[in-house]
Every structure is written in C-alpha cells, then in structure tokens.
Amino acid sequence: MKPVEQSPVLQMQGITKRFPGVTALQDVTFSVRAGEVHCLMGENGAGKSTLMKIMNGIYTEYDGQMLLDGHPVRFANPKDAQRHGIGMIHQELNLVPELRVYENILLGRESMGIGGILQRRKMIRIASEELARLGVSIDPRRPIFALRIAERQLVEVAKALSLHARILVMDEPTSALANHEVERLFSVIRALKASGVAIIYISHRMDEIYSIADYITVLRDGRTVASLPAGEMSRTQLIKHMVGRDISEMFQRDIVAQEAPMLEVRDLSLTGRGVRKLDHISFTVNKGEVVGLAGLMGAGRTETLETIFGGYPPKQRSGEIWIAGKQARIQSPKDAIRYGLGLVTEDRKNRSLVLGLPIRSNATLAALRDMLLPFGVVVRRRERTAVQVKITELDIRTPGIEVPVATLSGGNQQKVVLAKFLLTRPKVLLLDEPTRGIDVGAKAQVYQIVGQLAKQGTAFVIASSEMPELLAVCDRILVLCEGRVTAQFKRGEATQEAILEAATRFTEVSEMSV
Amino acid sequence: MATDLIRSSAPNFNRKRWLNFLFRFQSLFGLVIILILAVLFSPKPNGVNLFLSQRNLLNILMFASEVGILAVGMTLVILIGGIDLSVGSVMAFIGVIAADLLMNRHDVPVLGTIITVGGWSALAILVVCTLVGALIGFVNGWSAERFKVPSFVTTLAMMSIARGLARAWSNNNSIPIALGSSGEQLSQYGSSGGFGDPVFGLLGGTIGNTGLPIPGLIMIVIALIFGFILTYTAFGRRLYAAGGNPVATRLSGIAVGRLRIYTFMICGALAAIAGLIHASRLNQGSPNESIGYELNAIAAVVIGGASLNGGKGTIAGCIAGAFILQILDNILGLNSVSANVQLVVKGLLVILAVALQQLRPSTESA
Numbered sequence: 001m002k003p004v005e006q007s008p009v010l011q012m013q014g015i016t017k018r019f020p021g022v023t024a025l026q027d028v029t030f031s032v033r034a035g036e037v038h039c040l041m042g043e044n045g046a047g048k049s050t051l052m053k054i055m056n057g058i059y060t061e062y063d064g065q066m067l068l069d070g071h072p073v074r075f076a077n078p079k080d081a082q083r084h085g086i087g088m089i090h091q092e093l094n095l096v097p098e099l100r101v102y103e104n105i106l107l108g109r110e111s112m113g114i115g116g117i118l119q120r121r122k123m124i125r126i127a128s129e130e131l132a133r134l135g136v137s138i139d140p141r142r143p144i145f146a147l148r149i150a151e152r153q154l155v156e157v158a159k160a161l162s163l164h165a166r167i168l169v170m171d172e173p174t175s176a177l178a179n180h181e182v183e184r185l186f187s188v189i190r191a192l193k194a195s196g197v198a199i200i201y202i203s204h205r206m207d208e209i210y211s212i213a214d215y216i217t218v219l220r221d222g223r224t225v226a227s228l229p230a231g232e233m234s235r236t237q238l239i240k241h242m243v244g245r246d247i248s249e250m251f252q253r254d255i256v257a258q259e260a261p262m263l264e265v266r267d268l269s270l271t272g273r274g275v276r277k278l279d280h281i282s283f284t285v286n287k288g289e290v291v292g293l294a295g296l297m298g299a300g301r302t303e304t305l306e307t308i309f310g311g312y313p314p315k316q317r318s319g320e321i322w323i324a325g326k327q328a329r330i331q332s333p334k335d336a337i338r339y340g341l342g343l344v345t346e347d348r349k350n351r352s353l354v355l356g357l358p359i360r361s362n363a364t365l366a367a368l369r370d371m372l373l374p375f376g377v378v379v380r381r382r383e384r385t386a387v388q389v390k391i392t393e394l395d396i397r398t399p400g401i402e403v404p405v406a407t408l409s410g411g412n413q414q415k416v417v418l419a420k421f422l423l424t425r426p427k428v429l430l431l432d433e434p435t436r437g438i439d440v441g442a443k444a445q446v447y448q449i450v451g452q453l454a455k456q457g458t459a460f461v462i463a464s465s466e467m468p469e470l471l472a473v474c475d476r477i478l479v480l481c482e483g484r485v486t487a488q489f490k491r492g493e494a495t496q497e498a499i500l501e502a503a504t505r506f507t508e509v510s511e512m513s514v
Numbered sequence: 515m516a517t518d519l520i521r522s523s524a525p526n527f528n529r530k531r532w533l534n535f536l537f538r539f540q541s542l543f544g545l546v547i548i549l550i551l552a553v554l555f556s557p558k559p560n561g562v563n564l565f566l567s568q569r570n571l572l573n574i575l576m577f578a579s580e581v582g583i584l585a586v587g588m589t590l591v592i593l594i595g596g597i598d599l600s601v602g603s604v605m606a607f608i609g610v611i612a613a614d615l616l617m618n619r620h621d622v623p624v625l626g627t628i629i630t631v632g633g634w635s636a637l638a639i640l641v642v643c644t645l646v647g648a649l650i651g652f653v654n655g656w657s658a659e660r661f662k663v664p665s666f667v668t669t670l671a672m673m674s675i676a677r678g679l680a681r682a683w684s685n686n687n688s689i690p691i692a693l694g695s696s697g698e699q700l701s702q703y704g705s706s707g708g709f710g711d712p713v714f715g716l717l718g719g720t721i722g723n724t725g726l727p728i729p730g731l732i733m734i735v736i737a738l739i740f741g742f743i744l745t746y747t748a749f750g751r752r753l754y755a756a757g758g759n760p761v762a763t764r765l766s767g768i769a770v771g772r773l774r775i776y777t778f779m780i781c782g783a784l785a786a787i788a789g790l791i792h793a794s795r796l797n798q799g800s801p802n803e804s805i806g807y808e809l810n811a812i813a814a815v816v817i818g819g820a821s822l823n824g825g826k827g828t829i830a831g832c833i834a835g836a837f838i839l840q841i842l843d844n845i846l847g848l849n850s851v852s853a854n855v856q857l858v859v860k861g862l863l864v865i866l867a868v869a870l871q872q873l874r875p876s877t878e879s880a
C-alpha cells in the first residue's frame with residue numbers, strides 16, 4: 001500500500017537526550033504522517049524507548065523540537081501528551097486486572113450522575129461502542145484478568161482511542177501473541193490506519209514488519225541510520241542497518257547429540273483449579289541435544305518447563321522425570337537445581353532477576369552453596385572470580401559486577417540469567433522464550449552459547465514462539481496443543497506450516513474466537 | 515543552545531550524585547542532624563549542657579537498646595517483605611514468664627507425676643525464654659506461609675494472643691522480681707519473700723561503677739552479629755534476594771518460605787531478649803508493659819531507610835533509627851515537652867523519613 005502523501009502530523013527534529021555518562025539520542029529526526037504505520041527499528045539500547053518516552057512526555061528535558069501539526073509543542077507530562085492526542089500501548093499493559101473492561105477503558109473519566117453515583121449502563125454502552133469501532137466483540141463487563149493477553153491489548157487500544165489518540169505508539173505489541181492473534185491485531189491496525197490514525201510500531205519480529213509497515217526508521221546507537229518507505233528497504237539491508245554488520249547464518253550450529261538420555265519426561269500431567277493444563281507429556285532429550293517446544297499461547301510450553309523444574313506443588317502434577325538415567329524426585333526448584341536442571345524463565349524481570357541487586361548477587365544466587373565457608377559465610381573472592389569468568393565467557397557488557405541488573409539492556413540481563421544457572425553446572429537447561437525482547441545481535445549470541453554448551457554435553461529444551469529460531473536451532477521440535485504433544489519433528493523435517501498445523505489440532509471446537 | 519544545556523546539566527548531575535550519597539546514608543545524616551539539634555536545644559543550667567552529660571548519654575544508650583534489639587529482628591522480617599506486629603506483646607509475655615520462673619515454683623502434673631518448675635537460674639531462663647520467643651516467631655511465620663496470608667494478619671493475631679496469655683498467666687498483675695546477692699537463692703517453694711538468681715539483674719543493669727548499660731552492649735553485639743550475617747553470609751544474601759523478588763529467588767533454588775519462617779523466629783527470639791532486659795530493668799514482669807513497642811521498632815527500621823516492600827534496608831540504618839527516636843524522646847523530655855506532644859513529633863518524623871525516600875532521585879536509564 002502506498003503511504004498517503006501529506007504533511008506529517010508529528011515531527012521530531014534534532015532530538016538529543018543525554019543521561020549521566022551516555023548520550024541516548026543524538027540529533028534524531030523522526031516524523032509520522034496520518035494514516036501511516038511507521039515501524040521504529042533498532043537493537044535494544046538503540047534509543048527507541050527514549051525517543052518514545054520523549055514523545056509521550058515522560059522525559060521532559062531534551063534538546064531539539066517537536067512539531068505537532070506544524071506547531072512546536074513540548075509536553076510537560078504524559079497526561080499533557082495524551083491531551084494532544086498521543087496514545088501509548090506499553091509492552092507491559094497498563095490495565096487494572098481486577099476491574100472490568102469498561103471500568104478500565106473509562107478509568108478516571110467515569111460517567112457519574114447526581115451525587116457521584118456511577119452510571120454503569122452508560123459506561124458499558126460507551127465502552128462497547130469503542131470496542132465495536134475496532135471491530136472486536138469483547139464483553140465490556142468481563143474483568144481484565146479473565147481476558148487473554150491479545151484481548152487485553154485490544155482493550156488498551158480501545159482505551160487509547162477513546163482518549164482521541166491520533167498517534168498511537170505500540171511497543172512490541174505482538175511479543176506475547178500467537179500467530180492468529182497477531183493477524184487480528186493487524187486487521188485492527190489496518191482499520192485504524194484507514195481512519196487516519198498514525199501508528200508507530202516497535203517490534204523485533206521481521207516478518208510482521210514487512211506485512212504491516214508503510215515506512216521504516218532505523219535507530220542505531222542513538223542516531224537515525226535510515227528512514228525509508230518499507231518497499232525500499234530489503235530485509236538484509238534492514239538487519240544490516242540495525243546491527244551495523246552483516247549477520248549471515250546467525251543461528252547455525254553443529255549437531256552434536258549423542259545417544260545418551262539426559263532428561264526423560266514420562267506422562268507428565270498438571271492440573272490446576274480443576275483444569276488439566278498438561279496431559280501425559282512424554283519426551284526424551286539426549287546429551288548435547290537441543291529440543292524445541294513449539295505451540296500457541298496457552299498450549300502449555302511454559303507449564304511443561306516449570307513443572308519439570310518443580311515450580312508447581314507436587315499434588316498438582318503426576319508423572320516421572322528421569323535425569324541421566326536416574327529417577328529424580330523433584331518437589332521444588334531447589335531439588336531441580338540439585339538434580340542438575342536450570343530454568344531461564346520467559347519473564348526475565350519478574351521471574352528470573354532481582355532487579356535491584358547487582359550482577360554479582362544475581363549471578364551467584366543459585367550457586368551460592370558452592371562458595372561458602374562454615375556458617376554460610378560467602379567467600380567473596382571466589383564469588384567475584386566466578387562471576388568475572390562468566391562475564392567474559394558470555395560477553396556481558398557492563399561497567400562492572402556491582403552494577404544493578406536493572407540498568408543492563410535486555411540481552412545482557414538474559415546473559416546474567418544464563419550465568420546464574422551455568423554456575424550450577426547444569427546437565428539440562430530449560431529455556432523459555434530465551435530471546436524475547438532482546439536484540440538481534442544478542443539473540444545470535446544466546447544461540448551461540450547454546451551451541452557451545454551443547455557441544456560440551458549440556459542438553460537443552462527451548463520453548464519459543466519464534467518458529468524460525470526453533471527451526472534453525474533445534475535438533476528436534478515437539479509441538480504442543482492444549483497441553484498435549486501433537487507432533488514431533490526431526491531437524492530438517494519441520495516446516496512452519498507443519499508446526500502450525502500441529503499446534504492447532506484442538507480436541508474440541510476452538511474457543512479462540514472473539 | 516546545545517552548549518547551554520551541557521553547562522546547565524553538569525552541576526545538575528553533580529547535585530544528583532550528591533543527593534544520592536545523602537539518601538544512601540540518610541539515617542546516619544539524620545542521626546548527626548538530630549545530635550546537633552539536641553546539643554543546641556539542650557537545657558544548660560549553670561552552663562552545663564544536660565544533653566551531653568555522661569549520665570544522659572548513657573541513659574540514651576540504655577533506653578535505645580530495647581527498641582534497637584527489636585529493630586534488628588524487625589529489619590530481617592521487613593527485608594523479606596513481612597512485618598511483625600507481635601513483638602511488643604511477646605516482650606510482655608516473656609517478661610511475665612521470666613519473672614514467674616525466676617521467683618516462683620509451680621507443681622505441674624505431667625503424665626501422672628508431678629514436676630516442680632521454677633526458681634530457675636538466669637541462664638536457664640535466658641535460654642528457655644529465647645526459645646519460646648523463637649517458637650512464637652515460628653508460629654507467626656509458619657501460619658503466614660501455610661495459609662498464604664500476609665504476616666500482617668498472623669502477627670496481628672499473635673499480638674493479641676501473646677498479650678492475652680501474658681495477662682492470663684499473671685492474673686493481670688505484675689510479678690515483682692526480688693534478687694538476692696549470689697548464694698541467697700530462692701529458699702521456699704512458690705514463695706514470696708524469696709530471692710531470684712541475682713545474675714538476672716545484670717541483663718538490665720550496668721557494668722560495675724562505669725555506668726555502662728549492659729542492654730546497650732547486648733544491642734551492639736546483636737547488631738554486629740546480624741550486620742555481619744546480612745553482609746557476608748548466604749542467609750543475608752538470600753534475604754535481600756527474596757525480599758527483592760521472591761519468585762525469581764524461589765526459581766533459583768532457594769526455599770523462600772523456610773527463609774521467611776527463619777526471619778520470624780529470629781525476630782521472636784530477639785523480642786524475647788528485649789523482654790528479658792525490660793523485666794530485669796523494671797524488676798518486674800508486667801503483662802501491660804511494652805505496648806506499642808512494635809510500632810517503635812517499625813518506625814526505627816523505616817527511619818533507617820528500609821523499604822516496607824522488602825529487599826532494602828540495613829542493620830546500621832535501623833540502629834541509627836532507634837537512636838534517632840530515643841534522642842528525640844530524650845531532648846523533648848529534657849525540655850519538659852509533654853509525652854503526648856512527643857508522640858506527635860515521633861509520628862511526623864516517620865512521615866518525614868518516608869517522604870525523603872520518595873524524593874530519592876530515581877535513576878533514569880535509556
């Protein structure tokens with residue numbers, strides 16, 4: 001589709017933003033037109049979020065100027081930006097889970113009658129109209145916690161539009177969505193575009209960008225390196241712009257699997273609140289083998305890994321786990337680690353890291369028992385050396401080991417999580433979405449690390465929604481659907497289509513329609 | 515324009531770093547400030563600064579010690595994201611038990627035989643009472659874990675239970691403690707008029723004629739021990755981790771629930787020690803003592819810069835907090851400000867401490 005030729009609604013000119021010690025943005029120019037989907041690309045730390053935070057009035061101190069409809073503006077705070085028609089859908093959605101859909105959409109703008117009594121019916125009507133405009137039929141009376149991530153996102157979009165947003169920033173909106181949900185989001189985006197809303201779209205997924213973008217701007221190291229119509233920038237060029245170097249054969253690795261089972265899962269089942277979440281899952285992972293778990297959201301990938309790792313109470317699960325030929329009685333993550341398992345969770349910030357603590361403490365959290373004198377006194381020198389070695393091995397970019405992990409980029413945080421479990425010298429590593437929200441360069445590094453460790457005999461189970469990555473990295477791919485294994489492919493046999501087909505083999509009529 | 519901004523942002527940056535430093539040692543700065551104020555506002559009859567008199571300073575050390583000891587335990591509990599409201603009641607309960615075991619003898623029927631309990635030595639009482647405190651802490655922590663409720667609830671319950679037990683045990687009377695000189699042990703069963711182990715008096719006493727309060731020394735030793743534990747041991751490290759992110763810590767193979775229970779046990783044991791000191795100091799075990807001490811301890815921890823969300827706080831901070839509170843009480847008392855006004859000022863101070871933490875410059879990152 002040809003972008004509508006008209007003057008930009010929003011222009012950012014010569015934007016420079018400095019933080020103590022770093023220049024996050026250097027003379028960045030960025031503009032977006034009405035009815036345009038503008039993809040903002042760049043590795044983590046390239047300056048995308050900083051730019052968006054300036055646009056949304058979160059950062060108010062910067063050099064350069066912003067023009068809205070040709071008039072200079074400077075937002076005092078996020079509310080101010082909102083009033084000027086700028087809406088932002090954050091990666092971590094800003095909804096109140098306990099409240100209902102309509103209450104969320106109209107939060108702070110409730111319709112009230114005499115004496116401040118809420119006019120529930122009127123609010124529900126307004127909310128349904130907003131949702132109908134997007135062409136989605138979510139019952140506005142449902143509480144947010146009962147909605148799937150994809151639906152929550154649409155509620156956020158409806159909320160932004162009800163605030164008369166003319167410019168909508170979407171920060172990695174699809175990182176938690178399955179393919180068909182992505183499609184639905186895209187049709188909403190296309191409808192918004194047709195109604196003249198400008199959309200700034202941030203994502204790491206290449207496929208998506210080319211199916212939705214009109215225009216692409218690439219940031220690298222805080223500078224604009226390219227800004228072209230999507231049709232004029234090839235995928236290779238785009239990657240090159242982003243990383244500043246050619247990455248060919250990013251995820252290649254040697255096959256080193258041996259016929260020696262390291263992890264055997266037999267009839268693993270999990271029930272929670274009366275719902276069967278995993279249904280007799282069985283598989284084997286050999287020494288040095290990398291096995292992938294594919295499936296849609298809610299298929300049970302995360303549950304499989306966390307159940308193996310002892311994350312659920314023993315009475316909720318059944319089945320056997322054998323590690324290196326011996327049955328393992330895993331009651332808790334503590335047991336799992338003792339048996340030689342490691343788990344890198346999909347939610348790095350909430351489930352893997354203690355953000356306020358330094359790299360050192362995070363990296364040694366699981367392996368601390370190997371660094372103790374009597375009475376549990378930590379041998380600081382041994383600890384520091386161990387962490388230093390991992391920082392070098394994994395190429396963690398940091399000013400030092402005492403830096404809080406919160407200040408690291410996503411890719412480096414992920415490497416700290418890896419370091420934490422590598423220090424326990426695991427036999428089997430379970431990785432859940434190991435490349436979510438990290439940049440292309442770091443993705444390649446993560447899989448390089450996987451390749452090296454597999455060569456040394458570590459077995460891997462990798463759950464991911466990034467099919468191209470699974471196809472490139474795994475020796476074998478299991479496909480899950482509704483907590484069952486519906487297919488198994490050897491390397492080379494698997495295709496995206498075959499995986500998708502197996503991932504949608506529902507037992508009964510799908511309840512996925514909205 | 516660009517150069518302007520660089521010039522204007524440079525001192526800005528320095529100011530921020532300075533502020534950061536100030537906030538990091540907030541409690542110590544607070545302590546220095548309040549010391550200076552106390553010296554300035556101290557009454558000076560005949561040119562003698564009452565506040566700085568040796569007796570007054572030793573008094574402050576004496577009176578700060580009980581809250582200081584409570585605050586150490588409370589710091590551990592708060593670090594892991596809990597709270598213990600029962601410590602004041604536990605102090606009173608322990609005081610009553612200790613006084614009773616020291617002064618009286620009871621015939622207790624156990625499995626058909628009759629065992630006489632009481633008239634114990636101070637050491638036995640110290641050991642048993644500390645264990646009872648730890649046991650109460652265990653109940654606090656275990657029930658919070660088992661029933662998955664905030665420790666606010668279980669310790670609120672224990673606050674009531676321990677107070678009730680203390681009153682029931684002593685029939686709502688205080689049990690007087692009379693200590694003999696060594697050798698003059700309790701002579702009769704269940705008597706009044708006998709003497710308890712004189713060593714018990716040391717707990718709340720002073721060292722010889724130096725006037726150095728033993729409770730202060732006990733507090734310092736406890737603070738040093740737990741300061742070391744928090745900084746240099748795996749236990750301490752795990753407390754900070756579990757307080758900062760319990761899920762990530764559990765998935766790193768650490769039994770967070772058990773850790774939480776340990777902190778409550780330590781907090782209970784330290785409350786027991788504070789209770790023993792209190793009883794020894796007052797020469798009685800009274801069921802109506804130490805009301806509101808839990809709030810003083812929490813206030814000390816908060817003034818010391820800890821976060822009630824867990825994961826942040828230090829022993830040095832909470833001890834500084836305890837001293838700030840005590841010096842405030844002391845200087846207001848020296849100036850004959852009424853106790854009621856003292857309470858108001860104390861409350862304002864807590865709000866100030868929390869407000870200062872909010873002002874703490876957040877580290878923007880790209």
